[in-house]
Amino acid sequence: MAQKKNNNDDNNFFNKNPLILFVIFALVIIVIFRSIAPTATGEVSAIVNGKQPVMHLTYSDIKKLAKEKKLEYVAIGKAIIKAKLKDGSIVTVQKVPGDTTLIPLLDKNNIPYGAINDSNWLNDLIFGWIIPIFIFFAIWMFLASRMQKGMGGVLGVGSAKGLIKSEKPDVKFDDVAGNDEAKEEVKEIVDFLKHPDRYIELGAKIPKGVLLVGPPGTGKTLLAKAVAGEADVPFFAVSGSSFIEMFVGVGAARVRDLFNQAKKEAPSIIFIDEIDAIGKSRAAAGQFGGNDEREQTLNQLLAEMDGFDSNEPVIVLAATNRPEVLDPALLRPGRFDRQVLVDKPDFEGRVQILQVHVKKIKAGKDVDLREIAKMTAGLAGADLANIVNEAALLAGRKGKKEVNQEEFVEAVERQIAGLEKKSRRLNEKDKKIVAYHESGHAVIAEITPEARKVKKVSIVPRGLAALGYTLNLPEEDKYLMQKRELIAEVDTLLGGRAAEEVFIGEISTGAGNDLERATDIIKSMVMLYGMTEVAGLMVLEKQSNRFLGGGFAQAREYSEKMQEEVDKFIKETLEERYKHVKNKLKEYAPVIEKMVKELYEKEVIEGERVRELIKEFENPETQKENNEKNEENNENGNNS
Structure with missing residues (x-):
């Protein structure tokens, strides 16, 4: 028995150290070769x-x-x-x-x-034996490792622990701000994982799978970790793309091993991020079939979710921003039978998210998070976290001991408009065009009641292509927009091009993006919202994904005649609104000229100053008083 044990130990030693076995084998071959090589005699x-x-x-x-x-x-x-x-x-x-x-x-x-034999035996040994054997060994080891990985070595029993490890996150619900409704939806899952017997005795069946749906950056992964953190259970996190490999069958093997590990450590949570990577609809592949590896992985996932009992304390959480592409079998009751919307935060949600992230930096007393929240309408939690971090970086570059409000405002502008390009200076001609262009946007936005008010006007280049920008911010969160509000948005977008034509006499290429956005708004009014008489209540196009910015479907399902009518309406509406905007700009020409003059001097005008100039123009008495004050100040300056 002892002898047998020693032999087993030797075998284990060589199995763990294959390189030593290979070296011994190579030396034996070399010795044999040298011994049988012809030698000189006599x-x-x-x-x-x-x-x-x-x-x-x-x-x-x-x-x-x-x-x-x-x-x-x-x-x-x-x-x-x-x-x-x-x-x-x-x-x-x-x-x-x-x-x-x-x-x-x-x-x-x-x-x-x-x-x-007068050849160099050392060269023969190195180039004729050692190097070829080494190359062969390297190829052998590479192929062996790939085959081992592909055929279950990595996600087979035991070896998958190197890739998917359970953890117990320290994230709590208090760390997840701005998604109160989503937190309420998943709280019962936490209670089930803590007290499964309570639900089993009542005969209640907790959902096997919960699908977290929402735009990128809204905190779906953070919410999943918070569920595990509150329940204090093992958390198995894996990305959907990690199931797909070059070897067919690897994804299915990994799914099996993932569920086996979760069952061993139950109660536990499995979290699959970007599940659309493996969960796309199988019907989308058409009659020729789809990716065999992806389909096998999906089938195995469906089988595993059916395989464990509903009372077994293992919950599958998944996240996606493309729920429309998922296979229907994945969403039926008994699998992912509950969907939780993790949407972009509202005003109060943004305030809460900012409060969470501001705790990590040294913020000054002048920081007004509610004002920052007003400026960041439509941004996700990840965007807000980036703004707080960017503000801290800006304060650090300035050598400050704390982060003040001005750094937060600058960080918001960077997030929305891009990085300020101080090295990209405009020549006088371009500076004049940009000044009139941005002044046109700002004035039309301020004199149109339904438009978003101006926060700042700048002719400092930002981002990749913006030579200037007008920052318009809504006064409150809006989830619905009426027709007049959409028309007001179109007027604001056309204001820049109209100002160039009215005050310069020639248009430039700077309005390309404005015209594109204005066209999309009117097109949506016709084809999606039924706000015109062209299509009536017909919906001519469907949005592809509202979480990823929408966009129109490619397949057209209406007649050529309807297309002609739609094109005619869009063209006539744009021309009508453009004419209206030009007339308004001519009416407010003095305001435009004053704005351009100040932009030349300061390069940046705050929204309050724009409103002051408009108020002075609309109220001559106020303008007269301001002129008298300016004359007095000038006289006092001259006397001094």
Whole structure:
């Protein structure tokens, strides 16, 4: 028994150290090769291994010695000739390639000769054996590791622990702000994981799977970790894409192993991020079939979710921002039978998220988070976290001891408009065009009641292509927009191009994005919202994904005549609104000129200043009082 145990230990040693086994094998091969290699014997060995001093002669010398019959024995190699003279001395000669006269000369004079191996055995060993064997070994090890990984070595029993490990997150619900409704939806899952017997006794069946749906950056992964953190259970997190490999069947094996590990550590939570990577509808592949690996992985996931009992304390959480592409079998009751919307936060939600992140930095007393929340309507939690971090970085660059409100405002502008390009200075011509363009946007936004009010106007280049920008912010969160509000948005977008035409007399390429957005708004009014008489209540196009910015479907399901009417309506509406905007700008021409002048001097105008200029123009008495004050200030300055 002891002997058998020792043999097993030896086998285990070599299994754990295959390189040592390979080296021993290579050495044995080399020794065998060297032992069976032909060696010089007799006179050849004496010449090669003799102790006599060796003299170096020329090839003609060796021929001369052969003619004079002074040679006792000659050993001929590929490049070297060694000869033993009758006086006992040894001579070596460099052979002349291609010469065939030496051997007949030796035969003629009855001088015995033989062959020697004059090659470099070290070079032969390295280039003929070691390097090829090493290359073979490297390829062998690479293929073996890939095969082991592909055929279940990584996600087989035991080895999957290296890839998917359980953890117990320290995230709590208090760390997840701005999604109170979503937290309420998942609280019963936490209670079930803490007290499963309470629900089992009542006969209640907790949902096996919960699908977290929402735009990118809204905190779906954070919410999943908070569920595990509140329940204090193991948390298995994996991305949908990690199931897909080049070897067919790996994804299914990984799914099996993932569920086996979760069951062993139950109660537990499995979290699959970006589940759409493996859960796409199988019908979308068409009659030719889809990706076999993805389909096998999905089938295995469906089977596993059916395989464990509904009372078994294992909950599957998944996240996606593309719920419309998921396979219907994945969403039916008994699998992911509950969907939780994790949407972008409202005003109070943004305030709460900012409060969570501001705790991690040294914020000044002048920081007004509610004001920052007003400026960040429509941003997700990840965007707000980035704004807080960017504000702290800006304060650090300035050498401040705390982060103030001005850094937060600058961080918001960076998030919305991009990084300020101070090195990209505009020439006078471009500066004039941008000043009139942005002034047109700002004035139309302020004099249109339904439009979003102006926060700031700048002609400082930002981002990749913006030479200037007008920052419009809503006064409150809006979830619905009426027709007049959409028209007001179109008017604001057309204000820049109209100002160029009215005050400069020529348009530029700066309005390209404005016209694109204005066209999309009117197109949506016709094709999605039924706000026009062109299509009535018909919906001509469907949005592809509201979480990823929408967009229209590619397949057209209406007639050519309807398309012509839609195009005609969009064109006529744009022309009508453009004419209206030009007339308004001509009416407020003095305000535009004053704004352009101030933008030339300061490059940035706050929204309050824009409203002051408009108020002065609309109320001549106020304008007269301001002019008198300016004259008094100028006189006092001159007297001093």
